[in-house]
Amino acid sequence: MSSTLIVLNLKTYLEGTGEGAVKVAQACKEVADDCGIEIGVAPQFCDIYRVASQVDLPVYSQSLDPVGAGSFTGHAFVQSIKDAGAVGTLINHSECRLTLANIDASITTAKDAGLKTIVCTNNVATSAAAAALGPDYVAVEPPELIGSGIPVSKADPEVVTGSVEAVKRIDPAVQVLCGAGISKGEDLAAALELGSVGVLLASGIVKAADPKAALEDLVSKV
Numbered sequence: 001m002s003s004t005l006i007v008l009n010l011k012t013y014l015e016g017t018g019e020g021a022v023k024v025a026q027a028c029k030e031v032a033d034d035c036g037i038e039i040g041v042a043p044q045f046c047d048i049y050r051v052a053s054q055v056d057l058p059v060y061s062q063s064l065d066p067v068g069a070g071s072f073t074g075h076a077f078v079q080s081i082k083d084a085g086a087v088g089t090l091i092n093h094s095e096c097r098l099t100l101a102n103i104d105a106s107i108t109t110a111k112d113a114g115l116k117t118i119v120c121t122n123n124v125a126t127s128a129a130a131a132a133l134g135p136d137y138v139a140v141e142p143p144e145l146i147g148s149g150i151p152v153s154k155a156d157p158e159v160v161t162g163s164v165e166a167v168k169r170i171d172p173a174v175q176v177l178c179g180a181g182i183s184k185g186e187d188l189a190a191a192l193e194l195g196s197v198g199v200l201l202a203s204g205i206v207k208a209a210d211p212k213a214a215l216e217d218l219v220s221k222v
């Protein structure tokens with residue numbers, strides 16, 4: 001039986017010193033401790049160390065670059081991401097898309113460093129393609145629903161069930177998350193019913209007046 005995973009992507013929503021990221025991460029940890037569901041957070045690169053050193057929860061980077069140590073300027077270097085305290089990384093988010101070759105190289109780079117990999121996809125076909133590259137998770141997020149407040153589990157359940165089926169056919173070890181418009185308890189419950197093992201979400205929690213209360217609602221139906 002797969003265990004449920006929630007990953008909260010902070011994107012660039014939180015302006016300021018990074019303390020906002022720590023506060024949201026603290027709320028995630030408190031809710032995770034209460035409900036027993038794993039909740040991770042994906043802050044800005046520069047906030048990974050601050051969050052990971054102040055809050056005991058899984059921290060993900062929002063992406064990474066498939067480069068090693070050496071003559072590379074302006075890249076997100078996997079070893080620095082890991083040393084900062086991340087346990088995993090998103091790859092190919094809709095807002096940070098990569099070529100297929102770079103998705104493959106990013107997965108290899110992350111895996112070699114011992115980081116978990118969550119590859120984002122936009123439809124069933126790309127979910128199948130991502131599964132063939134052997135990440136830990138495929139997270140299907142139709143871009144038109146991202147930030148819309150309309151949950152993928154309601155608006156496009158077929159993209160979730162289709163991705164679950166396609167991924168299982170290609171590599172049963174790869175688990176499926178879904179995201180876009182997820183914010184309420186019923187959205188998470190529906191996502192799990194559709195066969196995903198959890199959700200990747202952002203605005204419904206990060207932009208809420210009370211992120212902790214929003215998280216409590218999110219986990220209230222499972």
Ligand SMILES: O=C(CO)COP(=O)(O)O
Pocket residue numbers: 009093141145146147148149179180181182200201202203204
């Ligand atoms: O892009 C997302 C998570 O990575 C989803 O964003 P929203 O939860 O804001 O729709």
